[in-house]
C-alpha cells in the first residue's frame with residue numbers, strides 16, 4: 076500500500092481532477108475514516124466476548140482488517156496534504172474527539188451531565204475556531 080500511496084502522491088492525478096471529484100474525495104476521507112475506526116471497537120468486543128472460539132478468532136481478524144481500513148483512510152489523504160490542505164480536517168476532528176473524551180474523564184464524580192455538556196460545547200467551539208470553521212453566525 077505504501078508504494079501505491081507514494082505513486083499516487085507523486086502523480087498529477089489529483090491536480091487534474093474535476094473540482095466535483097476533488098470535493099467528493101475530500102468528503103470521503105472526512106467521513107469514512109470514522110466508521111472504519113469505530114468498526115474496530117465492535118470487532119474487538121466480539122473478539123473478547125464472542126460465545127464461540129471460531130467467532131472470537133474471526134472477530135480478531137476483523138479487528139485487524141478494520142484497523143487497516145482506518146489507517147488507509149488516514150494514509151492516503153496525508154500523502155496529498157501538500158496539494159489539498161482541507162484533507163487534514165478529519166485528523167483534526169479526531170484530536171477534537173480525544174479532547175471531548177478527556178473532558179469526560181476529568182469530570183468530577185458523580186458526573187453532572189449538564190456541566191460536562193457545557194464543557195464539551197465550549198471545547199467544540201474552540202475546536203471549530205481552531206479549524207477556522209466558526210465563521211457561520213449562530
Ligand SMILES: [Fe+2]
Nearest residue numbers: 111114141144
Ligand atoms: Fe472496514
